[in-house]
Each structure stands twice: as structure tokens, then as C-alpha cells.
Amino acid sequence: MHDDAHDTSDPVRLVENPLVTVLMITYNHAGYLAEAIEGVVGQECDFPFELIIGEDASTDATREIAFEYQRRYPEIIRVVHSARNVGMNANSFRIFSKARGEYVAYCEGDDFWCARDKLARQVALMKRDKRIGIVHTDWTRASLRGGLWKYDIHKSVHRGVSDRYLSGHLFGTWYYPKILRTCTILLRRQTMAEWYESGLMDSKYPFGDSVLSAWVTSRWDVGYIAEVTAVYRASANSALRSGARARVRLYTSALQFDTSARAFFAERGDYPSGYRWESAAGLLLWGGRARDLRAIKHALLDFAGHFTLASFAATGLRSIAMRLPRIKRHPGRGLSGTTGT
Template sequence: MITYNHAEYLADAIEGVVQQACNFPFELLIGEDASKDETLQIALEYQKRYPHIIRVVHSETNVGMNINSWRIFTKARGKYVAYCEGDDFWCAPDKLALQVAQMESNEKIGIVHSDWTRAYKKKDQWIYDYAKSVHRRVAPKYLEGDLFKTWHYPKILRTCTILLRKNTMAEWYASGLMNEKYHFGDSVLSAWITARAQVGYIPAVTAVYRVSPNSALRSGAKARVSLYRSALEFDTNARSFFGSKVDYHDGYRWDSAAGLLLWSLRARDWPTARTALLDFKKHFTLSRFITTGYQTIAMRLPTLQRQPRRIPGQT
């Protein structure tokens, strides 16, 4: 659990972990990144309450999201690792038990994720509805099995829902695909893990993702522009990394260039808008641009039939 300035949310995140009902021991590693609020104090208070579960890792200076995540990973002692950032929370007490059971049952599965829902802040209250889960209208072909061709689908492998083997995560770090300069880590992991293993899925809402107004993605148009620049940089490196994979899809490039174009226009950053247009020209013929765009948009269209999902409070 990496956390920074999450004093308002951290208790919910921690409670969702310590309340897990498992027939195996587990630990919670909290990476506190020199917050300016009371995040560290809250984390340390919980460590005193649950010394057999919680360990807090912190320093006097801010190290950034990627290094913070790495430093707590190196201290993990379990066979598996799961993630929940300090402003999200788990809402199903059997999340870990279900995911571990699925991993243990099939060695071809490299990562297990689940359904989730979003929470929005209205006035001073967080609003969320388990019944309005993100995957309720998503076709199963995008959720489990061999997903390398559609790894860039943004609704899957949400960080707060995943579990994978610790040695798999170590191999990812050692692969060289991840760069600490990227503005994200989830997309990099999604590409890498789906290229080498199957994806397992729990058809239940196990986590709540807060759409925080203070997050990096919602810090204005300039922040979005920087994000999509980073995405294009990653895609360039990924194309080289997956050179032998003939089914590496153009969808992520299309998505990232389109995002860069739209947000640069919103930021009135005309040179960057031109960069995005030139990127389209460089990587797509007209027919390929239309085909890839259609596939990318079609992937997001909801299914007509709602998928069955277990939600908290149901048996």
C-alpha cells in the first residue's frame, strides 16, 4: 500500500486489508512517502494496533510513486503480493482468499483480478454503488484468459484488484520494461504479464477506486498531457521489447496519441497537438487508423446483457 497525503482515506484502506478472512497469514506493508498531512501518524497508529500484520516504511524525503512501491516490495515476505493504494479500499473480506485459491488451482494463471466500482465525492461525502460495478457490462473475453491483444483495455487489471506471485513481480522488475520515469506502472505491468501468462478473474466486486479530485490524473490538462507523453514513450519501448510478439496491438498507441491530441487542445498547447498529429501520421496509414480506432472504441461499448456479479452483502 503506497500512500501520500491520504489522511482522509487511509483508515478505510487499512481496515479493508486487516479484515481479510484467510486460512493463511498475510502482512500489510505501507509505503508512506513523506506526506504533508497526518498520513504517517495514522499509519503508525495502525501499526501499533496490528503489529503482527502491519509494517510501515517511510523516510524524511519524498521518493515518488515508483520507488516507493519498489522499496516496500523488496521487504515483502509472502508468496503472493496484492496492491491497494492509500486512497482506495477493499470491500470484500474474502478477496485474498478467493484470489489465492484461483492462483493455486492453475499454474498458467499469472495474475488474478476482480470487478470493482468507483467512488465520487459529492460535497463532503463519498458516493459509490456496488451494483454499478465497472465490469457489469464488459464482455468476458476482455476479463480473463489470454488478454495480450487487449491488455490496454483501461477497465481491467486495476491496481486495487490484482494479486500475483511475488516471484512474477520480481521478474517484471528485472525485465527492464519498467522505467521509473513513467507516470504510471499499471499499464507496464499489464502489458508484460498478459504477454507471458493467462489472466484469472473473480466475478465479484472486491474493491472501491476513489475518483479523487487531487489525483495526478485530475490535476489539470497539463498533467494529462504529461501522462500521454509518457504513454507514447512507453509504447515505443514496448514495441521494441515485444518485438517477437506479432500480436502486439496498435490500440495503446492510438489511445495514447488520441489522448495527447485531445488534452493538448484543451490545454491550448499547439506544439504538442501537432506532435500528436504527426505521431498518427508516423505510425498509421489511413486504413489502419480507421480500423484501430474502430476496434479501440468498440472495445469500450457496453454489452447489452448485464454480467452476473457478486456484490458485498450478498452470498
């Protein structure tokens, strides 16, 4: 926790015992933050909740927007901020450390929720089944077209995904990229605290979602709500869309995490090989696009060091099979929309 972090809130009007804390990290999201906040404060629940916004020294009007909404909703919103940028992982941890709810949910400042009953349904599911350690939902993407962000709820990400990858015991497929999207999850605050204390997460990783997915699915069942409740903004500034060299760095870090995870879960004997296969394949592909001979060599040596020819083929086929669409329908509410720039 950074000593220079400030918590701008109204202690007199702030809800006393929130059941849920919503955590929202934001940096240079001036064009999106209002929509993200509106999706949270508009939740219809029979329990109190709070929203903690972690504003990471943005260079645009993000902080001013956060303060404006805190003044508008003093019973719900707190803004944690500092004079200097601390980075995604430190920003996420410092707002988590201030959470007061029994449960925590996440929505980053460039995503938003599109279902007013998201929190209510997730909490109800967690309470019904004590085997569940995390609840996620279906989601959809907003893409920038003609200067506007557009989305269609009928094009949900899970519309062709087999149920076997969405709920229950998912440790064997925790790395499937369409599940446990950060803007869709809710889990117990104690579970997050144990994850941080486990030592599996390294602040140097340019991601946290994969680490959390591996850890939480190793201990708990996954609950699922088959309805789109969140919109993920496919931002050009994300790690997956910042060019070939950024992808090389991402997949290199993924291999480093996989090495640590294999050691961490060694006693279980059921840690899946698919994440390493996909990370090495990604490094090989994007190393080629970046014309990075070192990355290409790294990927090829990694394949050779961790797979026989037979296991390479079998793991690759399983990875491909996970992505084959199934004929499936999820209930939806017929929403489509255009959001501002």
C-alpha cells in the same frame, strides 16, 4: 532502495511466514488511509498475511495514522518510511523489496477493499490454475458528492464488459483501462520480481500499471473473479484529474512507453496497436483543451508516422468497439455505502 528508509514493525509479534504480502503506498491520504487499512486487516483467510505500508513523507497526518495501526496490529502491519519524499515508483519498489509472501496484492492508500474474502478467493484461483499469472476482480468507483465519498456496488465497472476482455489470454487488449486495476490485483512475488528485472519499467513513467499489464499478459493468462471486491476513489489529485496539462504529460509518457514496448516485444509480432492509437488520440484531445500546439502537432505527426489511413480507421473502430457495453450481469452482494471525507 533508499538507504534512509526505516521499517517500523514488531519483529517479535509479526507473522513469521505470510503467504500474501499486501503492498500499500500512501502520500497525504490522512482522510482515507484508515479505511484502506481496515479493508486489509479485516480479510478472512486460513493463511497468514502481512501489510506493508509505504509512507512517502506526507505533510498531513498520514504517517501518524499508519503508526497507530501498526501498534494496533503488530502481527500484520509494517510501516516503511523515510525523511524525504521519494516518489510513487521508488516508494512502490522499496516496499516490494521487503515483501515476504509468495503472493503480493496491492491497495493504494486512497482506495479500499469491500470484500472480506478477496485474498482467499484470489489465492485459491491462482493455486487451481498454474497458467494464471495474475488475478483481478470487478471494482467500483467512489465519487465525492456533497462532501462525502459515495459508491454503489451495483454500478460495477465490469457490468457491461465482455468476458473476452476480462480473463484468459489478454495480451492483445492489455491496455483496456477497466481491467487489472491496481487495487484489485494479486500475483506471485516472483512474477513481480521478474517484471522489475525485465527493464521494461522506467522510473520516469508517471504510471506503472500499464507497464505491468503489458508485461504480465505477454507471459501469463489472466484470472478473474466476477465480483466487486475493491473501491477505487476517483481522487481529484490523480494524474487523470489534475487538469489538461497533466493529461498532456501523461499521454506523452504513454507514447514514450509504447515506443519502448514495441521494441521490447518486437520478436513476438503480436504487440497491439491500440495503445498507441488511444495515447495519441488522448494527446490530441487534451492538447487541444490545454491549447498546447506542440502537443497537438506531436499527436498528429504520431498518427501519420504509425498508421495508414486504413489502419487508423480499423484501430479506432476496434477501440470504440471495446467500450460498447454488453448486456451482462455480475453477481454482487448488494453493497452501497458512504465513506468519510
